[in-house]
Amino acid sequence: MEEVLEKILTTYRKEEGNIISILQYLEETFGYIPENAVNWFSKKLVIPASRFYGIATFYAQFHIKPPGKNIIIVCSGTACHVKGSDRLISGLKREFNLPEGEDTTADRKFTIERVACVGTCGMSPVALINKQVYGKMTANKLIKEIKILKGKKTGR
Amino acid sequence: MRADIKIKVCMGPSGIATGGADVIEAFKNEINSIGKKAIIEERCSLHQVGCLGFCAKDVLVEVVVDGKKTIYEYVKPGMVSRIVKEHILEGNPVTEWIAGEEYYNFHKKQIKVVLSNCGEIDPEDINAYLAVGGYEAARMALTLMSPEEIVEVVKSSNLRGRGGAGFPTGLKWDLSLKIKSDVKYVICNGDEGDPGAFMDRSVMEGDPHSVIEGMIICAKAIGSHQGYIYVRAEYPLAVKRLQIAINQCYEAGLLGENILGTGFDFDLKIYQGAGAFVCGEATALMRSIEGKRGMPTPKLWRSAEKGLWEKPTVLNNVETFANIPRIILKGADWYSSLGTERSGGTKVFALTGKMKNAGLIEVPLGITLREIIYDIGGGIENGRAFKAVQTGGPSGGCIPAELLDIEVDYESLALVGSIMGSGGMVVLDETDCMVDIAKFFLEFTQAESCGKCIPCRVGTKRMLEILNRITVGNAKEGDIELLEELGQDIKVTSLCGLGLTAPNPVLSTIRYFRNEYEAHIKDKKCPAAVCKDLITFSILEEFCNGCGACKRACPADAIIGKRKKIHKIDPEPCIKCGTCFDVCKFNAIMKM
Numbered sequence: 001m002e003e004v005l006e007k008i009l010t011t012y013r014k015e016e017g018n019i020i021s022i023l024q025y026l027e028e029t030f031g032y033i034p035e036n037a038v039n040w041f042s043k044k045l046v047i048p049a050s051r052f053y054g055i056a057t058f059y060a061q062f063h064i065k066p067p068g069k070n071i072i073i074v075c076s077g078t079a080c081h082v083k084g085s086d087r088l089i090s091g092l093k094r095e096f097n098l099p100e101g102e103d104t105t106a107d108r109k110f111t112i113e114r115v116a117c118v119g120t121c122g123m124s125p126v127a128l129i130n131k132q133v134y135g136k137m138t139a140n141k142l143i144k145e146i147k148i149l150k151g152k153k154t155g156r
Numbered sequence: 157m158r159a160d161i162k163i164k165v166c167m168g169p170s171g172i173a174t175g176g177a178d179v180i181e182a183f184k185n186e187i188n189s190i191g192k193k194a195i196i197e198e199r200c201s202l203h204q205v206g207c208l209g210f211c212a213k214d215v216l217v218e219v220v221v222d223g224k225k226t227i228y229e230y231v232k233p234g235m236v237s238r239i240v241k242e243h244i245l246e247g248n249p250v251t252e253w254i255a256g257e258e259y260y261n262f263h264k265k266q267i268k269v270v271l272s273n274c275g276e277i278d279p280e281d282i283n284a285y286l287a288v289g290g291y292e293a294a295r296m297a298l299t300l301m302s303p304e305e306i307v308e309v310v311k312s313s314n315l316r317g318r319g320g321a322g323f324p325t326g327l328k329w330d331l332s333l334k335i336k337s338d339v340k341y342v343i344c345n346g347d348e349g350d351p352g353a354f355m356d357r358s359v360m361e362g363d364p365h366s367v368i369e370g371m372i373i374c375a376k377a378i379g380s381h382q383g384y385i386y387v388r389a390e391y392p393l394a395v396k397r398l399q400i401a402i403n404q405c406y407e408a409g410l411l412g413e414n415i416l417g418t419g420f421d422f423d424l425k426i427y428q429g430a431g432a433f434v435c436g437e438a439t440a441l442m443r444s445i446e447g448k449r450g451m452p453t454p455k456l457w458r459s460a461e462k463g464l465w466e467k468p469t470v471l472n473n474v475e476t477f478a479n480i481p482r483i484i485l486k487g488a489d490w491y492s493s494l495g496t497e498r499s500g501g502t503k504v505f506a507l508t509g510k511m512k513n514a515g516l517i518e519v520p521l522g523i524t525l526r527e528i529i530y531d532i533g534g535g536i537e538n539g540r541a542f543k544a545v546q547t548g549g550p551s552g553g554c555i556p557a558e559l560l561d562i563e564v565d566y567e568s569l570a571l572v573g574s575i576m577g578s579g580g581m582v583v584l585d586e587t588d589c590m591v592d593i594a595k596f597f598l599e600f601t602q603a604e605s606c607g608k609c610i611p612c613r614v615g616t617k618r619m620l621e622i623l624n625r626i627t628v629g630n631a632k633e634g635d636i637e638l639l640e641e642l643g644q645d646i647k648v649t650s651l652c653g654l655g656l657t658a659p660n661p662v663l664s665t666i667r668y669f670r671n672e673y674e675a676h677i678k679d680k681k682c683p684a685a686v687c688k689d690l691i692t693f694s695i696l697e698e699f700c701n702g703c704g705a706c707k708r709a710c711p712a713d714a715i716i717g718k719r720k721k722i723h724k725i726d727p728e729p730c731i732k733c734g735t736c737f738d739v740c741k742f743n744a745i746m747k748m
């Protein structure tokens with residue numbers, strides 16, 4: 001890990017970057033913002049870790065917890081909302097037996113996320129399974145796709 | 157001469173999502189297969205193009221033979237070999253797959269200025285852009301026009317900012333031009349925060365060079381040598397295509413030092429946003445580029461004076477910049493004549509929701525909402541009744557049926573309690589609950605409030621709590637008045653545009669649909685049967701034929717009944733998920 005962080009630090013210094021770009025590199029590399037990485041940068045740059053977290057929690061792009069292996073994104077933009085995106089979410093939560101406030105399954109295989117508009121409102125409601133876009137979704141269709149994934153041993 | 161053939165496949169957001177890449181691949185394979193390659197290759201070219209507009213019918217493919225266009229809709233890879241064989245080799249279009257009347261009605265009332273290249277040219281090919289007159293305007297601006305002349309043209313074109321507030325663009329540039337400073341910045345706002353809109357995305361992905369050209373012209377006008385394009389994190393393809401376009405510009409001498417040999421320097425960088433709605437606000441966006449939390453700053457100084465890194469800055473929306481080259485080329489009079497007296501030109505809208513023909517449209521300002529929804533959009537899907545159209549996203553409001561004949565421009569939309577916004581237009585029908593819609597937007601703004609000022613941070617939370625209790629049946633007498641009072645206070649005391657406009661969705665729905673609020677509060681009923689806690693599901697005996705589809709689909713095992721016998725819903729375990737309503741083919745499920 002140290003090696004990767006060094007590389008990020010070098011790019012950061014070369015590009016005269018800012019904290020957001022460090023966090024973006026971390027997110028890209030690890031899929032989330034690992035605490036020990038933040039502490040490492042905090043020491044190297046003499047910037048308190050709270051500054052990193054202040055920024056990381058401000059922006060939706062950054063994850064503080066490691067996400068599941070498969071990421072299911074349900075669009076919750078206006079067009080998708082009026083076409084029933086809430087039902088997709090509650091259907092998924094039932095399928096995964098997720099308790100209130102939790103978005104990743106206990107076996108860390110699936111994470112459910114919501115975003116505001118993925119830009120394909122013409123085919124709402126929209127869901128993305130590992131970045132592949134599915135339009136005109138229903139809870140049952142979505143669960144069918146997920147069952148296929150569960151059967152396969154696929155990663156991201 | 158032999159026929160010249162072009163095949164254009166829509167690779168806009170929804171073209172890609174519906175399998176546009178596979179269709180292109182299929183065309184490639186088909187054309188390359190033995191025999192056919194020899195016959196067609198040198199006179200047939202295959203192009204990926206940006207959004208063709210009619211997203212509801214993707215994948216759209218346009219086949220142009222000697223300038224004669226044919227559009228195919230819902231194209232799947234399996235259809236490609238017939239199109240190639242019959243249309244391209246034998247010259248007989250496959251009539252049953254050609255887009256019908258709807259496609260032409262969809263385009264009849266549109267005027268494409270900003271979108272004129274979208275769906276026509278390959279966005280990853282600078283030569284395609286040059287071939288349609290690209291960078292001619294930049295050349296004119298750099299070689300023939302003084303900064304004052306450029307600003308004058310933009311001023312008299314009557315172009316107003318397309319990012320939402322509608323500030324006159326020429327005036328903004330003029331303010332900046334008059335300030336003396338060695339360092340000035342030009343920023344393009346591609347944050348597109350409205351949840352339910354994809355205009356800027358389609359322009360950045362479909363015609364990135366027009367945005368860059370607009371920025372070069374602005375840079376020359378105000379005397380800036382560094383620009384930034386701020387793109388929303390969720391738009392990786394926009395980032396990719398803009399970056400390709402920027403690289404091509406550097407190679408062609410259109411960016412960098414001594415552009416086109418004129419001695420003018422301008423560098424351009426992309427900055428990727430990290431996902432926060434408030435960062436679409438001009439001052440928050442600048443803080444974000446500086447690497448800080450994206451919190452707005454009070455506008456004691458205009459950005460024209462103190463913007464990015466406290467230097468004079470012009471910030472405009474994607475669509476605003478994309479208009480500029482066209483205005484310089486075709487003239488201010490032509491542009492202003494397209495719109496109304498107060499706002500010149502055209503506006504791009506993302507027409508979505510319960511529309512028959514959802515998609516990306518561009519219309520002259522001054523067109524009526526009715527024309528947009530019925531003539532272009534083809535009316536409401538599934539034969540339902542129109543209820544309202546939401547414009548301006550979280551900062552806007554809902555406009556009811558009786559106001560459909562108002563003309564679309566900045567002032568008239570504001571007058572009825574909504575705003576023009578950046579171009580999201582979501583159509584609602586009789587099955588949409590207006591309280592639920594208001595709650596949806598407030599949930600959004602409440603979550604996205606940066607927390608810096610109290611009216612917005614606390615006020616929106618209180619409003620949301622009231623809306624929540626209305627939708628679950630716990631509201632009190634006087635809650636509507638309380639919402640109105642809070643809303644008015646937030647509208648005048650917040651720090652930035654987010655808070656100042658956040659109450660609009662609530663206030664406008666109260667204004668036009670007060671009876672729906674009252675039904676929730678007094679009768680504990682949701683007239684549109686949306687709010688879960690206020691509805692019950694039951695089975696209509698006369699329609700149920702005992703097929704068992706609902707029973708099998710019910711995730712809560714709340715449906716009882718033997719096969720071929722009438723089924724019943726047990727209200728106790730029922731979680732009101734609505735699955736039975738969706739799966740029943742005989743309309744036997746009732747919710748009320």
Ligand SMILES: Cc1cc2nc3c(=O)[nH]c(=O)nc-3n(C[C@H](O)[C@H](O)[C@H](O)COP(=O)(O)O)c2cc1C
Pocket residue numbers: 316317318319320321322323325345346347348349350433434435436437438439471472473474476578652653654
């Ligand atoms: C909360 C908030 C969000 C905004 N989001 C956007 C946005 O996503 N895109 C945009 O162009 N303008 C957005 N704006 C408007 C900008 O502050 C600014 O007025 C605009 O980008 C200026 O460009 P224009 O004059 O070309 O419209 C937003 C404003 C507020 C208050």
Ligand code: FES
Pocket residue numbers: 075076077078079080081116117118119120121122124125126351352353
């Ligand atoms: S609202 Fe879901 S794709 Fe736009």
